[in-house]
Amino acid sequence: MPETGTETGRPAAIDKRRAILEAAILVFARQGYHATRVSDIADEAGVAYGLVYHYFRSKEAVMTELFTERWSLLLAAGEDVMAGEESPRVKLSAIAGFIIDSYRHNPELMKVIIIEVTRAANSFGRTHLPQIREAYDQVAQIVAQGQRDGTFRTDIDADFVGMSFYGAIEQLLSGWVFELMPATDEEFDGAREMVVELICGGLDRRD
């Protein structure tokens, strides 16, 4: 049943590693990082305790792997968006959309990443601060571009917008995670439009 394991060389071995990661997502999402024991991960994965340490140096390394895998996708998507020819507003919308879709398609993983890493500034947040910051910078650069080409006003600092934009989106995700707000498909789409509309258009009524 297991394939030839052509290039990677290992047949079902990699599956166990993957099973551990998937299990970790579930357990971290359910209990939070601090409250989960390594044995919880092993149990959820249907694997012996020690095997976790065969594939990962530590409990922290498991979390780091989850974060890095997904965050690099986010950053790559951001780079793609930045390279495009769209208007700044459409670019911001695309970034917001990508994050929100990530949540839509894998809420547990995104919950873990946002709650346990991005917003946990005292533990993982500090460790991965450079990568997190990179995401903010992408937004800031899009804003700066909009300022250069005249679509955006120049009296609001682009870096400042980058942080605010992410702050708002992360807060929304938190709201969905903890059921402060309904998490339906319409909410997701509505939210993407609203963040962008709020940041770009502002609350003030125009006449």
Next chain:
Amino acid sequence: MPETGTETGRPAAIDKRRAILEAAILVFARQGYHATRVSDIADEAGVAYGLVYHYFRSKEAVMTELFTERWSLLLAAGEDVMAGEESPRVKLSAIAGFIIDSYRHNPELMKVIIIEVTRAANSFGRTHLPQIREAYDQVAQIVAQGQRDGTFRTDIDADFVGMSFYGAIEQLLSGWVFELMPATDEEFDGAREMVVELICGGLDRRD
């Protein structure tokens, strides 16, 4: 030397309790809640280990006391602002100002509250969610009022703005705490104006 201890009855006793709280602020801010041992608090306060448990039921109770004390001030300030006759924009500015000033005057305490409670949705954040939410609601109500009297557009949900507004401000505080952004007096004032300008005015250039 100690006063008569008229009403409260206890002379220097209360001081020790206070000393423990102040020490907890410093230690929590320095190491984070999870990484601080109760003995760290006692040492910092210059007090015996057991005394912490004389005044507080648990380590968690110390944190809760810190949060509740300060958060009730924030909520009270919010109520005051809401009751005023100012324009919605000025009210939002006042709320942002109060939070930012809290940080300016007691950065350690605000660091603890924002990082360890407000944004730690899996531990204290969950416990104090109702109170935290109350703060978001105040902003939402101010926005809703602005929508009713015609100064704000009505196609952006007021609750949504409440969360985004706080999300942005908390992100700014995090930026200062972890030195992503310079934390000078000019920055503080500039930030207050920029959040409000961004949320109300929006990025788009007006012609």
Next chain:
DNA sequence: TCATCTAGATTGACTGGTCAATCAACCGGT
């Protein structure tokens, strides 16, 4: 004035439990 009493404040050694990480042994396929 001073001895005694009392209640709360203060001390820190100790207990009980938890859990991350290790490791020696045990597969099963080649």
Next chain:
DNA sequence: ACCGGTTGATTGACCAGTCAATCTAGATGA
């Protein structure tokens, strides 16, 4: 008979919370 994958009992460290003992200062009374 070899080797990576796999097992789970064991170890060692850590730490929140308990508790019995000690201290202090004001109150009472002779």
